[in-house]
Amino acid sequence: MSVAADSIRDRQRIIWDQFAAGWKKWDAELLGWQAPFGDAVIQDARLQPDSIVLDVASGTGEPGLTAATLVPDGEVVLTDISAGMLRVAEEKASARGLANVSFSVCDAAELPFDDGTFDAVLCCFGVTFFPDMKAALREMVRTAKPGARISAAVWGRPAENPWASLILGTLAHHTELPSPPADMPGLFRCSPPGFMPRMFRDAGLVEVAERKVSTDLVHDSPESYWEFITDIATTVATGLAMADKEARLLIRSDVFQMLGRYEHQGALRLRSTATIVAGTRA
Numbered sequence: 001m002s003v004a005a006d007s008i009r010d011r012q013r014i015i016w017d018q019f020a021a022g023w024k025k026w027d028a029e030l031l032g033w034q035a036p037f038g039d040a041v042i043q044d045a046r047l048q049p050d051s052i053v054l055d056v057a058s059g060t061g062e063p064g065l066t067a068a069t070l071v072p073d074g075e076v077v078l079t080d081i082s083a084g085m086l087r088v089a090e091e092k093a094s095a096r097g098l099a100n101v102s103f104s105v106c107d108a109a110e111l112p113f114d115d116g117t118f119d120a121v122l123c124c125f126g127v128t129f130f131p132d133m134k135a136a137l138r139e140m141v142r143t144a145k146p147g148a149r150i151s152a153a154v155w156g157r158p159a160e161n162p163w164a165s166l167i168l169g170t171l172a173h174h175t176e177l178p179s180p181p182a183d184m185p186g187l188f189r190c191s192p193p194g195f196m197p198r199m200f201r202d203a204g205l206v207e208v209a210e211r212k213v214s215t216d217l218v219h220d221s222p223e224s225y226w227e228f229i230t231d232i233a234t235t236v237a238t239g240l241a242m243a244d245k246e247a248r249l250l251i252r253s254d255v256f257q258m259l260g261r262y263e264h265q266g267a268l269r270l271r272s273t274a275t276i277v278a279g280t281r282a
Ligand SMILES: C[S@@+](CC[C@H](N)C(=O)[O-])C[C@H]1O[C@@H](n2cnc3c(N)ncnc32)[C@H](O)[C@@H]1O
Pocket: 009, 012, 013, 016, 034, 056, 057, 058, 059, 060, 061, 062, 063, 079, 080, 081, 082, 085, 106, 107, 108, 109, 123, 124, 125, 126, 129, 130, 131
């Protein structure tokens, strides 16, 4: 891996370690909101009761921990670059009494597993943060058995994701921050239609298909939404940290005002859309 990619990866590790506490704090909300995406990824992986499964960039445990309940005679290996995020996943696994899981802190681009180890490889909202996405996909394919399914979720286009684009757009409006180059980690980097299927085919996968899954992020109040987003969304929080105090206050008040558009039956409902892409190792 190049020196630039190494330093982006190391920066990601530091950021995600810092955000592990926020992900732990909002675990119930995150699980409720993102379950439809994880379920779709698992469905497209076609797990069997004895499947040996790899979850890449598991963070605080999904979709790996849910997959573990579906493979009672198999096992799931949960991996992530951030030991802090994976520690939360480990705590959740032991609280749930899951015995068929193990954990490994590693880079998606350098997976410490033999060729052809897994029946299925899952990855929810991880690819967009990998500095070298092609290298990570190569590793996911290498460690999959012939015939194994590889299934991932990435965020769809900004317009389909006001839960994040509302605040990122306001941030860009109030600051001089340049938009990140296309090859840098960013929430919507994998969102152009056809982008992920092309990546999967280029990595040698066959029977590649993509579909969209949508759900709402629901919060009772703008305050609750703001606290949630700034606790869990690394892209938003690092952008805000680069703005000065005055700009941060303006961004907050603009966002609160715009949130009015998303009020429905006494709650804020912000659309969230992911692309689910899956393929088979030849
Ligand atoms: C948005 S979280 C997704 C966590 C989980 N899969 C979920 O859906 O809740 C992204 C995760 O990608 C991990 N990550 C970032 N870069 C990585 C890399 N190069 N290799 C492995 N994991 C990485 C982060 O540490 C973080 O836990």
